[in-house]
Amino acid sequence: MDRQYQKYVGDFIIWSVLLTMPLWLHLVGGYTPLGTRVLIMALAAMALNFLLGYTGVLSFGHAAYFGLGAYGAGLTIKYLIPNTLAGMGVGLIVGIVAAAIIGLLIIRLRGIYFAMVTIAFGQVFYFIAYRWNNITGGDDGLSGWSRQPIDLGFFKIDILHDEKAFYYFVLFFFAISVAIMAAILRSPFGRTLLAIRENERRARFLGIPIDRHVWMSWLISCTFVSLAGTLYALLNNFADPHDLRWDQSGDFVMMAVLGGMRSFWGPLIGAAMFVVLQDYVSSMTSNWMSFIGLFFVLVVLFCPRGVLGIIRRRQVQ
Amino acid sequence: MTQLILYNVFNGLIIGAFYALMALGLSLILNLSGVINFAHGGFLAIGAYFAFALIPFVGFWGALLIAPILTALLGGVIERILIRPLYGRDPLYGLLLTFGLAFIIEDGTRKIWGPQTLPFSVPEWMSTPLSANYFFLTGYRLFMVALVTVAVIVLFVVLNRTRLGMRIRAGTLDLETVSVLGVNVRILRSVNFGLGIYLAGLAGVLAAGMLGLQPTIGTDLIMPSFVAIIVGGLGSLPGTLVGGLLIGVASGVTSVFFPSASEAVIYIMMGLVLLVRPRGLFGEEGRF
Amino acid sequence: MSLLRVENITKRFGSLVAVGGASLTVEPGQLYAVIGPNGAGKTTFFNLISGFLTPTSGRIIFNEEDVTNLLPAKRVWRGMARTFQITEVFPELSVFENLQIAVETASGFRLRMRLSPSEKQKVCARTEELLEISGLSPKARRLVGELSHGDQRAIEIMMALALNPRLLLLDEPTAGMGDQETHDITQLIRRLHRDQKLAMVLIEHDMRVVLHLAERIMVLAEGCMLAEGTPKEVTSNEAVQSAYLGTAAA
Numbered sequence: 001m002d003r004q005y006q007k008y009v010g011d012f013i014i015w016s017v018l019l020t021m022p023l024w025l026h027l028v029g030g031y032t033p034l035g036t037r038v039l040i041m042a043l044a045a046m047a048l049n050f051l052l053g054y055t056g057v058l059s060f061g062h063a064a065y066f067g068l069g070a071y072g073a074g075l076t077i078k079y080l081i082p083n084t085l086a087g088m089g090v091g092l093i094v095g096i097v098a099a100a101i102i103g104l105l106i107i108r109l110r111g112i113y114f115a116m117v118t119i120a121f122g123q124v125f126y127f128i129a130y131r132w133n134n135i136t137g138g139d140d141g142l143s144g145w146s147r148q149p150i151d152l153g154f155f156k157i158d159i160l161h162d163e164k165a166f167y168y169f170v171l172f173f174f175a176i177s178v179a180i181m182a183a184i185l186r187s188p189f190g191r192t193l194l195a196i197r198e199n200e201r202r203a204r205f206l207g208i209p210i211d212r213h214v215w216m217s218w219l220i221s222c223t224f225v226s227l228a229g230t231l232y233a234l235l236n237n238f239a240d241p242h243d244l245r246w247d248q249s250g251d252f253v254m255m256a257v258l259g260g261m262r263s264f265w266g267p268l269i270g271a272a273m274f275v276v277l278q279d280y281v282s283s284m285t286s287n288w289m290s291f292i293g294l295f296f297v298l299v300v301l302f303c304p305r306g307v308l309g310i311i312r313r314r315q316v317q
Numbered sequence: 318m319t320q321l322i323l324y325n326v327f328n329g330l331i332i333g334a335f336y337a338l339m340a341l342g343l344s345l346i347l348n349l350s351g352v353i354n355f356a357h358g359g360f361l362a363i364g365a366y367f368a369f370a371l372i373p374f375v376g377f378w379g380a381l382l383i384a385p386i387l388t389a390l391l392g393g394v395i396e397r398i399l400i401r402p403l404y405g406r407d408p409l410y411g412l413l414l415t416f417g418l419a420f421i422i423e424d425g426t427r428k429i430w431g432p433q434t435l436p437f438s439v440p441e442w443m444s445t446p447l448s449a450n451y452f453f454l455t456g457y458r459l460f461m462v463a464l465v466t467v468a469v470i471v472l473f474v475v476l477n478r479t480r481l482g483m484r485i486r487a488g489t490l491d492l493e494t495v496s497v498l499g500v501n502v503r504i505l506r507s508v509n510f511g512l513g514i515y516l517a518g519l520a521g522v523l524a525a526g527m528l529g530l531q532p533t534i535g536t537d538l539i540m541p542s543f544v545a546i547i548v549g550g551l552g553s554l555p556g557t558l559v560g561g562l563l564i565g566v567a568s569g570v571t572s573v574f575f576p577s578a579s580e581a582v583i584y585i586m587m588g589l590v591l592l593v594r595p596r597g598l599f600g601e602e603g604r605f
Numbered sequence: 606m607s608l609l610r611v612e613n614i615t616k617r618f619g620s621l622v623a624v625g626g627a628s629l630t631v632e633p634g635q636l637y638a639v640i641g642p643n644g645a646g647k648t649t650f651f652n653l654i655s656g657f658l659t660p661t662s663g664r665i666i667f668n669e670e671d672v673t674n675l676l677p678a679k680r681v682w683r684g685m686a687r688t689f690q691i692t693e694v695f696p697e698l699s700v701f702e703n704l705q706i707a708v709e710t711a712s713g714f715r716l717r718m719r720l721s722p723s724e725k726q727k728v729c730a731r732t733e734e735l736l737e738i739s740g741l742s743p744k745a746r747r748l749v750g751e752l753s754h755g756d757q758r759a760i761e762i763m764m765a766l767a768l769n770p771r772l773l774l775l776d777e778p779t780a781g782m783g784d785q786e787t788h789d790i791t792q793l794i795r796r797l798h799r800d801q802k803l804a805m806v807l808i809e810h811d812m813r814v815v816l817h818l819a820e821r822i823m824v825l826a827e828g829c830m831l832a833e834g835t836p837k838e839v840t841s842n843e844a845v846q847s848a849y850l851g852t853a854a855a
Contacts, residue, residue, distance in 0.1 A: 052409075058407075058408065058409050058412075060412060102588075105588055105591045105592055106591065108595045109591075109595060111408060112347070112351060112353060112408040113547075113551050115353065115408065115409075115412060116353055116543055116546070116547060116551075117547055117587075117591065119540070119543060120540060120543045120544050120547060120584060120587060121584060121587070121588070123540050123580075123584060124581055124584040124585075127580040127581045127584075128581060131577040131578075131580070131581070132577070183718065183719070184718060187717060187718045187719055187720075188706075188709040188710075188714040188715060188716075188717045188720060189715065189716055189717060189718055191702065191705065191706045191709065192706065192709075192710065192715050194695070194698060194702075194706070195695055195698075195706045198694075198695035198696060198697055198698060199693050199694065199695050199696070201689070201693050202689075202693040202694060202695065202761075202764070204677060204678060205655075205677060205678075205681060205686070205687055205689075205693070205765075206681070206706065206707050206710045206711075206764065206768065207678050207681040207682055207710055207711070207715075207768065208678070208710055208715055209678060213715075246540070247416075247420075250355075250412075250413070250416045253409065253412070253413060254413060257409070257410075257413060262697075287424055287428065289420045289421075289423065289424035290420065290421050290424040290425060290428075292417070292420055293416075293417040293418065293419070293420030293421035293424065294417065294421060295417065296413055296414065296416060296417025296418075296420070297399065297414055297417040297418065297421070299413070300403070300410045300413050300414040300417070301399070301402060301414070304406070304410055
């Protein structure tokens with residue numbers, strides 16, 4: 001009962017903070033797009049953690065689907081239909097299709113082999129974006145387009161010029177995604193994923209077809225990562241080939257670990273810390289890569305269970 | 318046209334030899350320690366920069382001899398301090414740590430030696446073409462192929478004929494038994510790590526002579542090395558070697574006909590291999 | 606109609622013969638034990654029955670169906686559940702959740718995103734029932750990883766039972782346990798056999814456990830069937846006495 005109560009309090013605090021963020025962020029030295037970035041990165045990290053923390057499968061190539069979402073949205077808005085929601089839809093579908101196909105190739109692999117293959121596959125899309133420069137803009141990225149105000153006839157919202165409106169637009173998708181993931185994790189299907197994480201052999205002998213369930217988990221995870229990618233392109237009005245690269249994948253894993261892989265909200269905390277740190281360090285010094293690298297090393301050595309992991313352990317003791 | 322294809326096949330072989338050298342080192346470390354060393358490309362760069370710093374004092378040959386050894390020693394120290402605590406833990410942590418390390422190394426070399434491409438001089442006689450018809454056959458390239466061949470042969474002899482090599486291979490199969498037999502597993506892993514890094518350092522010196530020297534020199538080579546390991550089959554060093562050469566040639570040949578796909582082709586190859594044979598060409602069944 | 610028929614099964618790894626021609630028949634509700642010294646091929650034999658390995662030759666008939674080449678998961682769906690020599694549970698989940706996952710899978714809910722209240726009720730009731738049978742109810746909310754080896758083994762057996770098997774395969778259920786724990790597990794097996802009328806095949810190297818539990822016994826030595834019959838017949842068999850009891854005494 002106590003734990004349940006604590007969970008409700010935690011949820012309440014997190015949602016209140018997220019709902020009010022644009023109102024006070026400037027008071028603590030932030031700015032609204034930074035808050036939006038936190039939300040988007042948190043969505044990506046939580047989606048990754050669905051696979052990493054709740055299915056026990058290590059993917060180091062999620063940036064590929066993030067980037068596919070971003071390019072899918074950007075290319076659609078730039079060349080096909082100047083409509084934000086259409087762009088998001090296309091980006092999402094591109095990411096899902098790619099994840100479904102690559103998923104079929106890799107689900108039979110496990111552990112470190114799986115990680116390695118996901119890293120390598122991530123690079124294909126990077127090279128496509130990088131090389132196909134008359135369409136994608138190559139190394140310079142895809143620019144020359146911008147998100148469009150939403151107009152559903154009965155409902156209009158100018159997310160292009162009103163940063164706060166765009167924040168709430170992103171928060172809307174964040175909330176839906178998070179609610180879906182939480183519902184899945186509480187379902188019988190979600191519990192089979194936990195079972196696979198805990199002990200694959202036992203799960204197999206309960207009659208759970210492991211490969212199929214891992215594939216579905218991978219697909220769910222990649223779907224929400226692609227969604228985050230589309231939102232990220234909309235935020236920047238730009239798609240960057242680096243969004244597709246392995247360093248971006250590493251950042252997502254870092255966010256999940258930093259916050260705590262075994263807690264649902266951990267990756268949100270991790271993403272917030274990581275984004276703020278990156279923003280701060282890169283504005284202070286040109287050697288931000290060393291700082292981030294050092295940060296990775298320190299977290300792995302001294303804080304491997306993440307922030308929420310530490311807090312929880314304190315409580316148990 | 319034949320000349321162009323020959324040129325690209327040969328070029329592919331050289332690039333493939335680099336991939337193989339990198340991938341063999343990665344494989345050694347992965348097999349015995351279970352760590353995917355993301356910083357391997359960084360160590361390659363360090364080897365190259367060490368050589369660059371040494372050449373004014375000891376010449377090219379001296380640098381070729383000393384730089385990889387220094388790199389290996391540095392690798393051993395880093396293994397001892399940073400990587401050893403991670404053994405036996407989720408492979409995730411090894412990945413993240415070496416990932417951070419790769420960042421630090423790339424930024425560090427940029428800080429010390431600058432972001433621009435540095436001239437890396439190889440002996441004069443090596444850089445002139447040997448034949449007018451086959452302009453791409455410079456002495457340096459032939460030398461590189463020869464040296465990589467020798468290095469690979471020595472590596473396999475060491476692994477198959479010496480006590481150290483036997484222990485490494487035995488440890489790869491069953492670390493527990495090896496430690497019960499009285500082998501110091503910690504030292505074995507350190508030495509093995511150093512050996513892997515030595516290969517990276519060697520590849521670094523050679524690569525700098527061909528591609529020029531810049532901080533990202535290793536980063537561009539690491540992903541194909543992963544692909545080489547996957548194509549060749551995890552756990553099999555001969556497989557890694559074949560995988561490296563194979564993807565090198567494939568990307569060389571593709572660059573003749575469809576240059577913009579020369580990078581993507583190796584990933585397509587990897588996809589095909591995984592489709593037909595998930596454990597890779599020479600991978601052992603049931604190991605992964 | 607017999608439940609399980611193993612017909613002259615062999616398994617070779619290269620030149621090594623792990624199991625060389627073993628046969629057995631298990632009737633519904635029967636408690637059958639396979640014993641033998643370490644290295645006798647018991648675990649290989651067991652893995653052949655449960656589908657972890659496929660035999661080099663011979664047939665396995667389960668419920669009048671040839672399952673020789675069937676995947677483990679498919680055998681599970683046909684009513685064959687197993688436990689492992691090294692306890693395989695979900696350590697970071699609670700006892701309740703461990704059994705709940707097994708019950709939900711057995712009920713065909715593994716792909717469901719939500720359950721109706723009545724389905725939920727059914728899963729809950731069945732889980733509680735299993736907890737009751739095993740005597741683990743007081744520990745339902747504890748994490749399995751924190752419990753004793755004996756409790757974990759009991760949970761594993763109950764997870765297998767949750768699948769409503771016709772046949773339960775137990776791989777050395779008392780391996781590595783103290784006297785008290787061995788006693789508790791033995792009692793649990795006896796209860797399941799008596800109350801649930803469950804057919805079981807268990808592998809043991811501990812003769813004491815087997816003699817008091819099993820209705821029929823097969824003795825394996827170096828991959829070959831040495832003897833087969835009731836506990837009395839087996840213990841009075843000379844070959845068994847020299848090969849198994851002899852070495853056990855020495």
